[in-house]
Amino acid sequence: MHSLCFYRYNYLSSIRGWVVLSLFVWALGCKKESTNQILQSDLFKGFYQPEHFPPIEQPFDVSKINEKSFVLGKRLFYDPILSRDSTISCGSCHIQASGFTHHGHDVSHGIDDLLGRRNALPIQNLMWQKNFLWDGGILNLELVAINAITSPVEMDETLPHIVEKLKRSKVYPQMFKEAFGNEEITSTKMLIALGHFMALFISDKSKYDEVKRSKAQFTEQEQRGYNLFKQYCENCHKEPFFTDQSFRNNGVQQFFSIDKGRYEISLISGDEGKFKVPSLRNVELTAPYMHDGRFPKLIDVLNHYSDGIQNYPNLDPLLVNKIPLNSQEKEDIIAFLKTLTDWNFVRDKRFSEF
């Protein structure tokens, strides 16, 4: 107990130290930079590689991200012009405060109140993803948005029509010019600008991350939860993204008639009902859970793994015997999962709508 207090004291003082130090560094930086760059350091920070993350996976060229293309991408992300009747934007279903998911919606809720089949995935750390969507159908970051934009039950719009609308707009021609050097508006530029915005959604400042950087300490309960997590969950939810990016069937569904999951892409028999292992970063904020949003709370998810799993077809071998967890252990795991919440990220003004 004594040592715990000691650590906590240390943690607080070290935070204080870092704040002072970073303010100092920041002030020094300002002094050196031009006015324009001061503005950048306030509102815009280019892509960076967190030290405890592996190398990026996406071939997307992050060196081309500049403040103007980022701002253009942000404007597009929050602009309902991207939907057929200009009612919904990307940000409608990817809400920052909910870890860029659609709070309270089990499956995607699109134009004309139409419903999709799957739960809106969080947008974060995209440059480290091998592929996108629950079935991994899309390989490139800048191509993901086409899916939602053109889906008849999401935004139901066409790329050429968006380009027409953007060309007619009073603000976009100038913004495209500033971002790309000329006024020509193309869907390729539009998608790349969206990519420039989303590529900077780097969530690396949760308490877990601070512990990894030795700047914070888990509480006793969080540490117990972490140990249990490593024992029972880490096989699939691999650090530091808490996913191994594989496709697995976790036994929630007996029939796959509505959604065959990974099979729809791989066409490999046995892939029916397999879905991408989702990242657990910010999981506290991304309810409801599973590919079809069937579980409203984290405890429901853990109850599924301890008791709910049925030996349905294609069940992942790791789950055949369920996961033996008592209620205390579940609470500990949830306490640990909450250390994955990155408040800095979900409140970052650079990414917010207003």
Added chain:
Amino acid sequence: MKKEVRNIFQLLVLVLALSISACKKKDDNNNDQPTPQQPGEVQIHLENRVGNLRFYLNEYYVNENGDSVKFTMFNYYVSNFEFIKEDGSSYVVPKDSCYFLVKADDMESQELHFHKVPAGKYKGVRFIIGVDSLKSAAPLEQRTGVLDPATGAQGMYWSWNTGYIFVKAEGICPGIPDSLQNKFKYHIGLFGGYSTPTINNIKKVELMFGKNVEINSNKNPNIHCYVNPLEMFKTPTKFDVKTQPIIMASPASKTIADNYADMITFDHIH
């Protein structure tokens, strides 16, 4: 005097000849060939035909299975062209100009133009029906022209599954149930997968001309080929359009792709 002039003339010719051969040596390091030649233009004409007759959209044809079918759409990609030289080596058409989207309702798209094909004698051409896997998984900046998902590809791009539709054939067969409005829709793609292998429906085609064809700045041949859309219903597998009227990204796509692999044939050169 006359003899002297002739000698001088001969000398001039010799000097000129030497200088030309020297130049040539410098240029392509190949001095045992005849006069150097400039590259030529080649055209490949892909004309849709059924037997001896021109194929038209919205007209009925009887397929191998005895069903009447009419096409309302017949589009396909051909790409990765290589012209095969007399000695078996080949000229590979540069990546930036080797992708073509051919549409039945667009005559111009059926004429493929190849610029600056190196002079020489060629005995055939190789290409694929579809889009290669590298391009299928390429970043957006590298998808230009007919590969631009928004404009050029014109409905030949899958938004939910990285890759292109290689062959898109839609139409009517009265034998297909009314509930489906008698429509068949074949959207055949799949490049083999990126990290996890899946079905690969890319089809290699090699057409031999049966003779050597000269290509140079003076000889710009038009290679006339016939394309039979009905081939997708036969060889190696006779296909019943009525039982499987809709095939997209599914294992059955392989049957259609195997069938259409031989739909393009060489006919003549002019």
